[in-house]
Amino acid sequence: xxxxxxxxxxxxxxxxxxxxxxxxxxxxxxxxxxxxxxxxxxxxxxxxxxxxxxxxxxxxxxxxxxxxxxxxxxxxxxxxxxxxxxxxxxxxxxxxxxxxxxxxxxxxxxxxxxxxxxxxxxxxxxxxxxxxxxxxxxxxxxxxxxxxxxxxxxxxxxxxxxxxxxxxxxxxxxxxxxxxxxxxxxxxxxxxxxxxxxxxxxxxxxxxxxxxxxxxxxxxxxxxxxxxxxxxxxxxxxxxxxxxxxxxxxxxxxxxxxxxxxxxxxxxxxxxxxxxxxxxxxxxxxxxxxxxxxxxxxxxxxxxxxxxxxxxxxxxxxxxxxxxxxxxxxxxxxxxxxxxxxxxxxxxxxxxxxxxxxxxxxxxxxxxxxxxxxxxxxxxxxxxxxxxxxx
Amino acid sequence: xxxxxxxxxxxxxxxxxxxxxxxxxxxxxxxxxxxxxxxxxxxxxxxxxxxxxxxxxxxxxxxxxxxxxxxxxxxxxxxxxxxxxxxxxxxxxxxxxxxxxxxxxxxxxxxxxxxxxxxxxxxxxxxxxxxxxxxxxxxxxxxxxxxxxxxxxxxxxxxxxxxxxxxxxxxxxxxxxxxxxxxxxxxxxxxxxxxxxxxxxxxxxxxxxxxxxxxxxxxxxxxxxxxxxxxxxxxxxxxxxxxxxxxxxxxxxxxxxxxxxxxxxxxxxxxxxxxxxxxxxxxxxxxxxxxxxxxxxxxxxxxxxxxxxxxxxxxxxxxxxxxxxxxxxxxxxxxxxxxxxxxxxxxxxxxxxxxxxxxxxxxxxxxxxxxxxxxxxxxxxxxxxxxxxxx
Numbered sequence: 001x002x003x004x005x006x007x008x009x010x011x012x013x014x015x016x017x018x019x020x021x022x023x024x025x026x027x028x029x030x031x032x033x034x035x036x037x038x039x040x041x042x043x044x045x046x047x048x049x050x051x052x053x054x055x056x057x058x059x060x061x062x063x064x065x066x067x068x069x070x071x072x073x074x075x076x077x078x079x080x081x082x083x084x085x086x087x088x089x090x091x092x093x094x095x096x097x098x099x100x101x102x103x104x105x106x107x108x109x110x111x112x113x114x115x116x117x118x119x120x121x122x123x124x125x126x127x128x129x130x131x132x133x134x135x136x137x138x139x140x141x142x143x144x145x146x147x148x149x150x151x152x153x154x155x156x157x158x159x160x161x162x163x164x165x166x167x168x169x170x171x172x173x174x175x176x177x178x179x180x181x182x183x184x185x186x187x188x189x190x191x192x193x194x195x196x197x198x199x200x201x202x203x204x205x206x207x208x209x210x211x212x213x214x215x216x217x218x219x220x221x222x223x224x225x226x227x228x229x230x231x232x233x234x235x236x237x238x239x240x241x242x243x244x245x246x247x248x249x250x251x252x253x254x255x256x257x258x259x260x261x262x263x264x265x266x267x268x269x270x271x272x273x274x275x276x277x278x279x280x281x282x283x284x285x286x287x288x289x290x291x292x293x294x295x296x297x298x299x300x301x302x303x304x305x306x307x308x309x310x311x312x313x314x315x316x317x318x319x320x321x322x323x324x325x326x327x328x329x330x331x332x333x334x335x336x337x338x339x340x341x342x343x344x345x346x347x348x349x350x351x352x353x354x355x356x357x358x359x360x361x362x363x364x365x366x367x368x369x370x371x372x373x374x375x376x377x378x379x380x381x382x383x384x385x386x387x388x389x390x391x
Numbered sequence: 392x393x394x395x396x397x398x399x400x401x402x403x404x405x406x407x408x409x410x411x412x413x414x415x416x417x418x419x420x421x422x423x424x425x426x427x428x429x430x431x432x433x434x435x436x437x438x439x440x441x442x443x444x445x446x447x448x449x450x451x452x453x454x455x456x457x458x459x460x461x462x463x464x465x466x467x468x469x470x471x472x473x474x475x476x477x478x479x480x481x482x483x484x485x486x487x488x489x490x491x492x493x494x495x496x497x498x499x500x501x502x503x504x505x506x507x508x509x510x511x512x513x514x515x516x517x518x519x520x521x522x523x524x525x526x527x528x529x530x531x532x533x534x535x536x537x538x539x540x541x542x543x544x545x546x547x548x549x550x551x552x553x554x555x556x557x558x559x560x561x562x563x564x565x566x567x568x569x570x571x572x573x574x575x576x577x578x579x580x581x582x583x584x585x586x587x588x589x590x591x592x593x594x595x596x597x598x599x600x601x602x603x604x605x606x607x608x609x610x611x612x613x614x615x616x617x618x619x620x621x622x623x624x625x626x627x628x629x630x631x632x633x634x635x636x637x638x639x640x641x642x643x644x645x646x647x648x649x650x651x652x653x654x655x656x657x658x659x660x661x662x663x664x665x666x667x668x669x670x671x672x673x674x675x676x677x678x679x680x681x682x683x684x685x686x687x688x689x690x691x692x693x694x695x696x697x698x699x700x701x702x703x704x705x706x707x708x709x710x711x712x713x714x715x716x717x718x719x720x721x722x723x724x725x726x727x728x729x730x731x732x733x734x735x736x737x738x739x740x741x742x743x744x745x746x747x748x749x750x751x752x753x754x755x756x757x758x759x760x761x762x763x764x765x766x767x768x769x770x771x772x773x774x775x776x777x778x779x780x781x782x
Contacts, residue, residue, distance in 0.1 A: 004576035017599060029572045048600075049621055050607040057607035058600060108746075125702075127744070130720030135697070138638040140617075140625060141704040147712035149617065149627075151554030154545060159627060159634055159706045161617045162553045163542025164598045173564045173597075178743040180571035181420045185395035187578050196744040203712075204723045205742035206564075207555045208408060209449060210709045215737035216441040216448035220708040226531075226540065226552045230440055234531060236540075236550060243550055247529040306526070311516075313532040315550045317611040318601045321538035321594075329521030332595045346606035351596040352569040353518070353587040355499075 003030025003357055008183070010091040011036060012066065015043040017139070017165055018123045018199060019095035020062045021172035026091070026179065027065050028350040029357075034085065034376055035063065035367060039070040042369040052344065060345035060366040064336045068367035069376045073104050081377070086111070088383050091119045091179055097136055098128045108194045118192040119182040123175045127198030137199060139167035146203025151210050153223035160223065170202040227286075232278035233257070236315055238290050239298040243315035246289070246305065251275065253310055260301075260308040261292050322346070336363040339371075394421025394748055399574070401482040402427060402473075403457065406434040408530070408556055409514045409590060410486035411453045412563035417482070417570065418456050419741040420748075425476065425767055426454065426758060430461040433760035443735065451736035451757040455727045459758035460767045464495050472768070477502070479774050482510045482570055488527055489519045499585045510573040510583040514566045518589030528590055530558035537594025542601050544614035551614065561593040618677075623669035624648070627706055629681050630689040634706035637680070637696065642666065644701055651692075651699040652683050713737070727754040730762075 008031040012023040020043070027033045037043055048058040069085075071078040086092065092111070094101055101107045101122075108120050122128060125137025140161055143149050153160035178195030186192055204211075209229065214220040226243075227235030233254070236243045248254045251274065255267040266272060266288075271281045278285055293301055298314050305312040316324065322333050332351070335343035347363050399422040403414040411434070418424045428434055439449040460476075462469040477483065483502070485492055492498050492513075499511050513519060516528025531552055534540050544551030569586030577583055595602075600620065605611040617634075618626030624645070627634045639645040642665065646658040657663060657679075662672045669676055684692055689705050696703040707715065713724050723742070726734035738754050 002576075002580075004572040021599070025568065029568075050604055052607050057603040061603050061606075062599060126717050127721055129744075130717045132717040136700070136702045137704070138625070138640060138702050140619065140636050140638050141702050144627070144634075144636040144706040145704040145712060145715060146718075147707050147709040148553070148555050149706050150708045150712075152543065153551060153554075153617075154548065157545065159617055160544060160551060161615070161619070161626075162539070162557075163544075163601065163612075163614060164539050165600070166553075166557060166597065169597050169599070170561075170564070173561070173568070174742050176568050177416065177420075177564070177571060178745055180568060180575060181395040181743070182745055184571060184575045184578070185393075187575070189393075193748075194746045197742065198721055198744075200715075200717060201721050201723050201740070201742040201744075204718055205739045206557065206560050207709065207739070208412075208453060208560070209556070210554065211713070211737065211739060212448040212452050213441055214709040214713060215452075216443050218710075220710040221554075222708075223554060224552070226544075226550055228531065228552070234529070235552075236535070243535075245531050245535040247531050249529060309527070311527045311529050311532050313528070313536040315535040315540050316538055317541045317613075318538040318598065318605040319609075319611040321536060321541075322602070322605060324536060324591075326517050326521045326523040326591060327537075327595055330518055330589055330592050332592050346602065348596045348598070348602060349592070351565050351588065351592040352572070353520075353589075353592075354569055354573055355585045357584075 004354065005029040005031040008032070008090045009088055010034065010093060011085050011089045013092065013094040013096070015095065016045055017062065017168035018172045019093050019175070020045070021169055022121065022123070022175040022179070023066065023093055024062060024064070025176045025352070028352065031091070033066040035066040035068045036082065036085070037068055037070050037369055039072050039370070042068070042070065046369065055344070057345050060336050061347040063366040064347050064363035066367055067372035067376055068369055069373050070370035073106070084380050084384070086115055086118065088380065089115070089118060090183065091121060093121045093175070095123045098124050098133045112192065112194070116191050117186060119179055119186065120192065120194040121175050121179045122195065123171050123197040123199065125199050127201060128196045139165040139199070142167040142199040142203050146200055147207060147210060147220070148203055151221055151223055154225045155223060157223060166206070167199050167203060170206050171197050171199040174202050174205070227282065230279065232275060232282045233285055233289060235286065237286070237293050239293050239296060239301055241297040244298045244302060245313050245315060247311040249311070254278070256308040257305065257310045260304040260310055261289065263292070331359045334360070334363050337365050339365045339368065395745065396420040396422040399423070399481045400479055401425065401484060402476050402480045404483065404485040404487070406486065407436055407559070408453065409559040409563045410484050410566070411436070412560055413512065413514065413566040413570070414457065414484055415453060415455070416567045416743070419743065422482070424457040426457040426459045427473065427476070428459055428461050428760055430463050430761070433459070433461065437760065446735070448736050451727050452738040454757040455738050455754035457758055458763035458767055459760055460764050461761035464497070475771050475775070477506055477509065479771060480506070480509060481574065482512060484512045484566070486514045489515050489524045503583060503585070506583070508577060508581065508583050510570055510577065511585040512566050512570045513586065514562050514588040514590065516590050518592060519587045530556040530590070533558040533590040533594050537591055538598060538601060539594055542612055542614055545616045546614060548614060557597070558590050558594060561597050562588050562590040565593050565596070618673070621670065623666060623673045624676055624680060626677065628677070628684050630684050630687060630692055632688040635689045635693060636704050636706060638702040640702070645669070647699040648696065648701045651695040651701055652680065654683070722750045725751070725754050728756050730756045730759065
């Protein structure tokens with residue numbers, strides 16, 4: 001099977017994070033991604049730490065396999081090249097502040113008139129509509145406004161940021177969905193569409209229990225540390241060598257947990273006999289379980305719990321997660337080659353496994369700024385003469 | 392324009408969260424979603440708190456607009472109905488433990504042989520391959536193993552769970568991408584595909600700086616509370632009435648921030664003159680800024696910062712987020728109607744805005760368990776006789 005997006009050309013004006021992660025995913029589905037960068041400095045993340053031999057590991061992990069051409073969209077010569085790129089493109093992606101593309105003469109109205117089949121994917125802090133459409137935002141601003149920080153952190157403590165930049169990344173994931181839906185629709189309608197993703201919208205959309213609790217009870221939940229707000233025991237516990245998770249989602253699992261801990265009678269203790277009772281006595285139960293688990297290392301408890309069918313797992317550092325045998329078996333940690341083919345960086349694998357879609361053993365290099373100019377121009381010329389020659 | 396997935400039929404065997412959020416998104420793109428539930432109890436989340444008039448607000452917010460039919464896939468009569476549903480389906484979704492569908496005789500091998508155009512989307516804790524493919528997992532288990540908890544929490548403190556269930560939700564979002572990519576490919580190949588999403592894989596894929604830092608430096612990052620690990624000032628600050636965020640991504644923004652705070656000279660202080668210097672003196676800078684910001688409410692500071700082009704925003708509770716004018720203007724908070732058409736619950740809107748895709752003013756009700764049996768059977772019969780009558 002060929003890749004789902006084989007033959008699809010993506011012109012990628014995006015920078016930093018929300019847009020580039022979307023472009024990576026389209027590339028993983030087989031699209032050709034041509035990254036159009038600002039001459040001189042290119043994508044800001046080329047200057048983001050950490051560095052390895054002068055190159056950004058951050059940039060490498062988020063831009064592997066893309067082509068780069070530097071174009072100044074305010075210069076006539078470069079605009080002519082950009083117009084030719086648009087003539088061959090299926091998709092254009094951008095994450096400028098709303099209005100920027102219109103200012104350049106490349107707003108959706110102009111582009112859809114000139115290129116009716118073009119799919120235009122935009123991601124911005126607050127979207128292209130609404131009273132605050134024009135405002136700038138960073139990941140943390142939408143994590144804060146969207147409510148997720150208010151439910152993340154220690155119980156009774158101050159709000160905490162989600163360690164991964166889900167303000168950007170969730171938005172990028174929705175952008176991919178929108179582009180794919182629009183490409184599918186284009187096959188029927190013959191026309192492209194504009195996708196307008198707001199990072200703030202995405203934060204609302206990825207919340208479930210906090211939305212249900214807030215709207216049904218009128219009281220928004222606060223942070224609950226490392227435990228689930230309404231299921232007990234469902235949290236981290238300390239073993240002698242670190243933290244692990246016990247996730248006892250119902251009474252039967254709780255009974256098996258008690259057996260695994262060598263305390264089968266605990267399951268019949270009225271203080272813990274139902275989830276409601278366990279939630280009421282959550283702190284007592286935690287102390288009682290930790291009094292046991294602190295005596296042995298995590299491997300001991302995880303083996304005992306798994307033998308009893310209790311969902312469990314270590315709290316892993318990123319180093320441990322990237323060395324996890326299950327993660328490696330799924331091809332989720334891949335070397336990114338340097339331009340000379342040497343493995344130089346590391347990137348995540350493609351999380352969307354589809355039958356027949358090849359799983360590469362390595363990622364192609366992230367592009368040097370403007371490093372593919374000649375190749376892109378040659379490709380353009382070939383595509384244009386193919387079309388001209390076509391009967 | 393019709394909706395992108397108009398005419399697409401999704402048979403949805405999923406329950407709880409990772410699968411149902413994927414099905415909601417496909418419904419938002421126009422697909423017809425028929426939820427096949429276990430007779431008697433149905434989806435576990437029908438019993439999840441909070442409740443309103445005996446119905447789960449959680450279930451309502453994640454299953455609106457789906458049809459429900461209860462089928463026992465171990466009974467011959469119900470299997471016959473299920474087979475007829477498959478005959479009309481474009482997509483089947485399931486989030487059982489790996490092997491369950493094979494045990495029922497509905498594994499991918501059987502289904503693709505019988506229904507070569509069927510797209511089969513599966514989401515599970517660890518995926519359908521690898522040494523731990525068969526193990527159960529809950530959201531928190533993959534948040535823990537995937538590393539995100541290790542970078543979430545107070546500096547030097549214990550790991551903290553991300554308040555939203557991103558272990559489930561990120562996986563569901565990738566499942567949507569896979570289904571859309573497979574539908575697009577089917578238009579060319581004539582064949583469906585299987586999508587195999589692992590919740591643990593998804594946790595690796597949504598991390599960026601922690602992966603880059605870990606692999607480039609060898610040292611995994613820890614939690615940093617409510618501040619960005621490598622940009623300063625980029626964190627929460629206290630005003631007189633609560634927390635807000637200041638996100639000064641570069642020197643120019645920092646200078647404007649100093650102006651907004653009435654301390655323009657601070658930008659030239661050698662302790663704060665570069666991002667590197669500010670990172671070194673992050674705690675001192677935070678105290679100096681908070682000494683100022685504590686004197687006035689958030690609205691004062693947000694107005695001052697926005698007037699100077701400094702990205703900022705309140706840390707909002709979920710109640711505040713759901714009343715945010717920008718969120719409301721984007722149609723992101725919608726009533727879910729009860730079966731009698733009365734607004735009864737609340738759900739998030741569709742975060743993927745596509746030109747021409749209608750934005751409904753309300754969500755249709757979540758289905759009563761087996762409430763659409765007659766309608767589904769009538770629809771099946773009509774579809775089957777249409778085909779039989781076709782020339």
